[in-house]
Amino acid sequence: MGQTLSEKVIARTSGRTSVVPGEIVWCAVDLAMVHDSSGPRRLGPLLERLGAEIWDPSKVVIVTDHFTPANDQAEVEIARVTRAFAHDRGILKYHEAEGICHIVPLEQGYVRPGMLFVGADSHSTTAGVMGAFAVPIGATEMLGVFVTGEIWLKVPETTRIEWSGRLRDGCMAKDMVLTVLGEIGDDGATYQALEYGGEGVYALPFDERIVLTNMAIEHGAKAGVIPPDDLTFEMIGGAGRETAVYPDADAHYLRVLKHDASDLVPQIAWPGSPDNVAPATAAAGERIDQGYIGACTGAKYTDLAAVARILKGRRVAPGIRLLIAPASKDVMRRAAESDVLATILAAGATLLPTGCGACAGLGHGVLGPGERCISSTNRNYPGRMGHVEARVFLGSPLTVAASAVTGMVTDPRELL
Amino acid sequence: MSLRGRALVYGDDISTDQITPGKYLKLTEAEAALHAMEGIDPTFMTRVKQGDFIVGGRNFGSGSSREYAASSLRIAGIVAVIAPFFARIFFRNAINQGLAVLECPEAGQIHEGDELEVDVLAGEVRDLTQGFTLTATKLPPHILELVAAGGLVPWLERKLAAKRAT
Numbered sequence: 001m002g003q004t005l006s007e008k009v010i011a012r013t014s015g016r017t018s019v020v021p022g023e024i025v026w027c028a029v030d031l032a033m034v035h036d037s038s039g040p041r042r043l044g045p046l047l048e049r050l051g052a053e054i055w056d057p058s059k060v061v062i063v064t065d066h067f068t069p070a071n072d073q074a075e076v077e078i079a080r081v082t083r084a085f086a087h088d089r090g091i092l093k094y095h096e097a098e099g100i101c102h103i104v105p106l107e108q109g110y111v112r113p114g115m116l117f118v119g120a121d122s123h124s125t126t127a128g129v130m131g132a133f134a135v136p137i138g139a140t141e142m143l144g145v146f147v148t149g150e151i152w153l154k155v156p157e158t159t160r161i162e163w164s165g166r167l168r169d170g171c172m173a174k175d176m177v178l179t180v181l182g183e184i185g186d187d188g189a190t191y192q193a194l195e196y197g198g199e200g201v202y203a204l205p206f207d208e209r210i211v212l213t214n215m216a217i218e219h220g221a222k223a224g225v226i227p228p229d230d231l232t233f234e235m236i237g238g239a240g241r242e243t244a245v246y247p248d249a250d251a252h253y254l255r256v257l258k259h260d261a262s263d264l265v266p267q268i269a270w271p272g273s274p275d276n277v278a279p280a281t282a283a284a285g286e287r288i289d290q291g292y293i294g295a296c297t298g299a300k301y302t303d304l305a306a307v308a309r310i311l312k313g314r315r316v317a318p319g320i321r322l323l324i325a326p327a328s329k330d331v332m333r334r335a336a337e338s339d340v341l342a343t344i345l346a347a348g349a350t351l352l353p354t355g356c357g358a359c360a361g362l363g364h365g366v367l368g369p370g371e372r373c374i375s376s377t378n379r380n381y382p383g384r385m386g387h388v389e390a391r392v393f394l395g396s397p398l399t400v401a402a403s404a405v406t407g408m409v410t411d412p413r414e415l416l
Numbered sequence: 417m418s419l420r421g422r423a424l425v426y427g428d429d430i431s432t433d434q435i436t437p438g439k440y441l442k443l444t445e446a447e448a449a450l451h452a453m454e455g456i457d458p459t460f461m462t463r464v465k466q467g468d469f470i471v472g473g474r475n476f477g478s479g480s481s482r483e484y485a486a487s488s489l490r491i492a493g494i495v496a497v498i499a500p501f502f503a504r505i506f507f508r509n510a511i512n513q514g515l516a517v518l519e520c521p522e523a524g525q526i527h528e529g530d531e532l533e534v535d536v537l538a539g540e541v542r543d544l545t546q547g548f549t550l551t552a553t554k555l556p557p558h559i560l561e562l563v564a565a566g567g568l569v570p571w572l573e574r575k576l577a578a579k580r581a582t
Contacts, residue, residue, distance in 0.1 A: 024556055037441050038481070046569060050576055067442060074442045122481040122505055138483040138509035140568050147572055152558065186429065187475035191504050220475065222504055273429065360480070361438025381431040381479055383455040384438070 002248025004158040005225045006193040009133035009245060013116040014153075021157040021254075026150050029059065030115040033127075034142055035101040036064040038120035040085030041078050042139040043146060054089055055149035061093040061110055062086050063101035065355045066362060099328025099354050102126035102214060102296035107330055109236045113228045113244035118145055123296050123378065125221065128213040129206070130235070131228035131244055133193070136217060156193040156222045157254035163200025165262030170413035172306065173204055173211035174298065174376065174396035178267040179259060181218055182277025190220035192254060195227070195247060200261030202229055207302035214297050215378050218274045266399050266411050271372075271380055271391035280399050283409040290373040291316075291404035292385070293397055294325035294352070295359035298376025301331045301340075303397040308340040310401035310415050311347035317407035322400075323365045325352040349404075358385050367392070374403045418535050419495050419516070421467035423543075425528040428473030430456055432485035432506060441482060448484045449491035464492050469534065471526045472499035477506025483513065490515040496534055498523050498541055498552070511559060514567030518552035525550065536563060 003011065003018055011018050014025035034043065039062055047054070054060060064082050067075035079096065086094035095104045102123050105111050113131035118124065120142040127134035135153065137145075145151050161180060167173075181188075194216045201209065209226055216224025226232070228244045268283050270276035293299050293307055304326065316322045324344060326332040332354060335341040345351065358365035359377040366386030367373055373385060373392045380392035395403070398412035405415060434455030440448040453460035470476075470489065476499035477485060486509040489497065496516035500523050510517045516536040523541075526532065530545040537560055539552040555563065565571040 024558065038483070042483070049569070050572055052572075052576060072442075078442060120481065122479065124481075136481050136505055138481050138486070138505060138512060140483060140512040141508055144512075144568055144572060147576070186478060187501075187503070190475065190501065220478065220503055360441075361433070362441070366439075379431075379433065379479055381433040384431075384433045384479075386439075388434075388437070388455050 001252055002250035004193065004195055004247045004251045004253070005131065005227050005245055006133050006158055006195070006223055007155060009114060009116050010153055010155055019155045021155050023155045024152055025155065027116055027153050028150055029118050029145050031059050031061065031110060031117045032142065032145050033061040033063065033101055033105060033117070033119040033124065035066055035121055036068070036078050036082045037066040038139045038142065040082045043143050044081065044085050046143050047146065050147060052147045054146050057090040058092070060091050061105050062091050063104050064096040065100045066360060068097040068355055069353055071363065097354070099330065100296045100356060103300065103327045106130065106235070107328060112236065113232060113240045115243070118142070118151060122217045123214055125216040125224045126210060126214040126296060128216065128223050128225040129210050131225060131232055133223050133225060135223055154191070156191055158193045158195050159189055160195045160197060160253045160256045162256060162258045163198040163261045164258070165200050165260040166203045167200065167261045167264060170398060170416055171264045171266055172396035172398055173208040175264050175267045176200070176261060177211055177215045178269055178277045178394065179264060180257065181269070181275045183257065184219060186218055186273055186275040187220045192221050194219065194221045194224040196224065197227065201226060205302055206231055206235055207300040210300060211297055218378055266396060266413065268399060268409060269380060269394040271393060273381060274379055274394055280395060280409060280411040283393065284411060286393070286409040287372060288320065288374050288403055288408060289371045290365065290367065291320065291322040291400045292358060292365055292373055292375040292377065293323065293400055294357050295377040296327055297378040298397050299325055299327040299331065301334050303376060304331065304335045304340050304344065306397040307401040308343040310398060310405065310412060311349070312343050314347055314405050316348040316404045320404055320407050322349040322404040323352055324349050325357045326354045329354055361386055374400050374409060376400045418533060419467070420533045421469050421495060422465070423469050423471045423526050423528065423530045423532050424464065425471045425526060426456065426473065429475045429478055430472055431479040432477055432482050433479050435477070435485040436482055436488050441484065445484060445487050446491060449488040452488035452492040461492065464494065466493035468494055469532055470494050470497045471523050472497060473524065474500045476502050478503040481505045481509070483509045486510040486513040486515050496536060498526070498534070500524065511562050512568035516563055520550050520552040522550045
């Protein structure tokens with residue numbers, strides 16, 4: 001029987017020719033990523049307790065993105081411990097305040113097609129955009145990887161998500177993700193791998209494809225993969241063909257979900273859970289206090305360009321805060337070199353440092369009781385962005401920008 | 417591995433953002449544990465006793481991979497979480513932390529305050545108050561090994577010691 005992309009990566013890294021869903025196998029990890037919250041502060045003392053060394057420092061990436069720039073002495077100390085760990089243990093793939101841990105490894109070309117990638121952060125599914133099998137894990141789990149270079153994995157069933165057609169103007173990849181979330185729920189793919197395909201996926205620019213795999217975790221999935229195409233290889237200077245794997249034509253899927261991207265209209269998630277999905281028009285007129293463009297999900301260059309397109313010649317509504325926390329320094333630089341950043345600032349938005357920020361309830365832009373926000377980020381569980389009684393809508397960067405202009409949830413097609 | 421204690425019952429989709437709100441991530445593990453469940457039940461820390469169980473609904477521990485969600489419950493005194501099913505990262509974090517997790521499709525029959533007797537290795541949950549027994553999904557042998565060792569760190573300690581001895 002044929003194999004899915006995920007099964008092929010698990011088979012290779014566990015030394016087998018094939019695997020079947022439900023099997024538990026030990027796999028050799030190709031690349032392991034931690035950030036300042038999940039990483040050295042937790043793993044350093046445990047490695048010392050075990051008297052163990054990192055199995056292969058060249059296969060470890062460390063990104064400081066949660067607690068930088070520091071707001072207080074506790075954060076200063078976490079960043080210091082992280083820096084010292086990278087130095088002392090010879091981790092050269094170390095990046096501080098350069099961007100978010102799911103974006104920086106892609107920008108640096110660390111993630112290659114066919115890799116087994118593990119990351120100590122739930123959005124580590126993001127790396128699947130390169131055709132890697134990328135699994136989010138916890139900090140202690142990562143200790144096992146650091147010491148042995150291996151991890152046990154239960155081979156997941158795969159659900160395939162097929163998008164025919166192309167998005168119409170006013171829609172973005174976020175609307176695709178929200179559509180599927182509304183359909184299957186935030187536990188609809190628990191323990192499963194998601195595999196994306198179809199014209200609607202491959203027509204997306206790379207930044208937009210990232211949104212699909214990034215939010216695979218929001219369906220409860222273990223991984224989200226996009227089998228590589230020419231654009232994938234272009235992102236790493238034409239390399240990667242030799243390690244790329246593809247699903248077989250007769251691969252077994254638990255189910256195949258089919259949608260037509262050309263049928264889509266802008267979507268939002270109502271506060272409380274990312275699967276509370278409805279067309280943006282259903283929430284039209286809901287008052288907001290803040291718009292937030294940020295996180296690994298919704299603050300890439302393409303996202304900022306989408307925001308600028310809405311804001312050009314307009315102003316953020318009086319009394320509304322529109323906060324922009326770019327996903328990386330490179331994104332910020334590109335936005336500054338084009339007219340994107342100038343347009344956003346001219347409209348009255350506030351530029352924040354790159355980093356996880358308020359998406360994770362940290363840094364600038366956290367919400368108070370009763371405050372209402374529309375956000376291009378990935379989650380809106382109670383308390384996610386600050387106070388447990390804050391209310392957060394999720395939408396595409398276009399929808400967030402349009403809502404910031406009107407001061408209420410707005411279908412961006414009205415402002416195109 | 418039989419445990420006896422009281423059930424604290426919660427609903428579906430309890431996220432790790434609620435178990436350990438993001439603002440506590442900068443604290444130490446022990447400090448963060450003082451705020452366990454704060455985002456869903458501000459009375460939890462005043463009620464919880466060593467040896468209690470949490471009985472959750474579907475998809476317990478969804479969202480962020482923050483391990484403080486699992487370690488906070490363990491430090492607060494919870495010895496096992498019982499739920500119809502778990503979000504997978506929380507499930508693994510709990511096992512690695514030495515916090516037992518039992519996938520029990522009928523967990524919803526357990527009421528707040530029920531006295532439970534739980535056999536983690538056999539996958540049995542006896543509700544002594546109501547007088548019934550529920551069956552949990554049996555964990556595979558290597559996971560039971562981790563649970564029996566008390567989590568991944570002691571398991572690794574033994575493994576490394578055995579390796580050094582040879």
